Amino acid sequence: MAIYVGENTRLVVQGLTGSQGRFHGFRNREYGTNLVAGVTPGKGGTDLDGVPVFDSMAQAVAATDANTSMVFVPPAFAADGILEAGAAEGIELIVAITEGIPAQDEARVFNYLKQTSGATLIGPNCPGVLSPGKANVGITPPEIAMPGPVGVVSRSGTLTYQAVHELTTRGIGQTTCVGIGGDPVPGTSFVDVLERFQADDDTEAIVMIGEIGGDAEEQAARFITDQVSKPVVAYVAGVTAPRDKKMGHAGAIISGSSGTAQAKQEALGAAGVTVVDDPTSIGEAVERLL
């Protein structure tokens, strides 16, 4: 089985008519994802290459039974777009690709969704979710992946691609590759994804890619100690990053003495995780464990 996205995914793209939304939305469809609708306020009633476009999420879901939304709305309007998806009854998963959403907006959206909506948010500022051979909801180039037994979860886009590529070139496939994003308030955390991989019968090993900032890796380490029996390989980026600088991602910052890569590596190591010090060693480490 795959987690989050698969054969039952019915995808609506918020911002399908924009250049990024269109490129990736149709690339996802080409891969086999069931793309059922697009939403752009003011463009309702038109269609794009056979995909109907609606003015609102509520209309799109009512007409197409979409259950998954991918958000390509620009940063100034993305929080609103996510809330709209959360309010549309029937939407179970929201994948927010947008980078650059203000942290205050993210904090409000995270808490409001938790209080009012049953939908799961992945992202923002993430590459999305790819279940090889089944569905791709996001911007990951799908040709680097292949179906198989490894679950991948990561805070970084290009490092996910790197890890997946290392696995695939060794003939090791993936159940699902989940990018949880590089922002300070991600909708889905390592712990949420680890829980799903642990429960997924097809996933035999897990690759986890963290980076400096926050304590999500430390929380994951505690969860792994208590509840994960499958082997985990981890890499943490930012060992040499200076303090108090945002390293590209809004969430990749060592604040004072908290959020260092060393502390995360130690916590994961103590939880029995195989911690590698170079992302290109991930494939080799997984091969040894399988």
Next chain:
Amino acid sequence: MDLFEYQGKSLFARVGVPVPEGRAARSPAEARSAAEELGGRVVVKAQVQVGGRGKAGGIKLADGPAEAEARAAEILGMDIKGHTVHVVWVERASDIAAEYYVSFTLDRGAKRHMAIVSAKGGMDIEAVASENPEAVVKIHIDPVVGLANWEASELVYRAGLDRATARKSAAAVLKLYEAFVSLDCDLVEVNPLILTKDGEIIALDSKVTLDSNAFFRHPDFEDFRKAFTEDPIEQMARERGLNFIKLEGSVGIVGNGAGLVMSTLDVVSLVGGSAANFLDVGGGAGADTITNALDVLTNDPTVKTVLINIFGGITRCDLVARGIVEALGSLELPWPIVVRLDGTNAAEGRSILEEAASDLVVPAVTMREAAEKAVELAAKG
């Protein structure tokens, strides 16, 4: 973006938190005239984007204009934790009856706002918290609801702030929270928030970090940057839309994606070298972006060699290769470039570089190999 103290205080004044009157000065003479305008006793304070100024001797009292000029002459040019002082803030001295601590930040683990209030302000709050935990009151705030009046009041009473002026300090706490949210701050910290002998509540210091992702809502915040003395290469990179951070080493790094670039710095260090910078060209970089990135690095004399590490997703390796070839033609590159291309159109990219047949381009297959070659070349420098 970390603000200077006086810039943060200007934001406090906007939401109605009282701050002492003062003037910014960039020379001892300016400090003198600032003190003349203010009259009486003043405090001369170094403006740097780092904490610990007081201990470093960056804050001094002055009795009148002549002394203010002398103190400013001592402070200007001073080095505080690697930050040179170019600006001082001259403000009217306050009569302090009590010093408090107030801060608001996002607790990433709890995914909620966190308020911290203490009656033991004016010192390092982490030290206070470890020696005397009950003196520091922390609460989480639901960002959907915001800080309620009763919570502000509870914070003030629980932390043991002066009871007679509790309403005033609770009002200041509420207004500081309003600034934190409405001005899109990552951090608002006031240490100390003081009670004066006249019973007034005043923010005597400020530490404010703004969220640059929210600048579209606050277009005037860009102006704060004018007061900073930015590293010239960082400034050039920013003006060209590149995500760049200057570091101490000799290997210039160019890559796509924050995670991959961070990890490239780590691998360079792992094989015994050190990176001269962090430079993320982002997703979907074209040939121009690569040429631009290399051009910026030519301005940094500490760079001895450059490592380009690309894993193509949206970014196409053939375009990256074209950018490198173009830079070889149009720029006078003073160093070799080690290039590792993988992912989308990597084979095409590699053959473009091969055809260019330049001595300056050193191909590498893996990230580690690329790092080893770059570190070796930088050592030859």
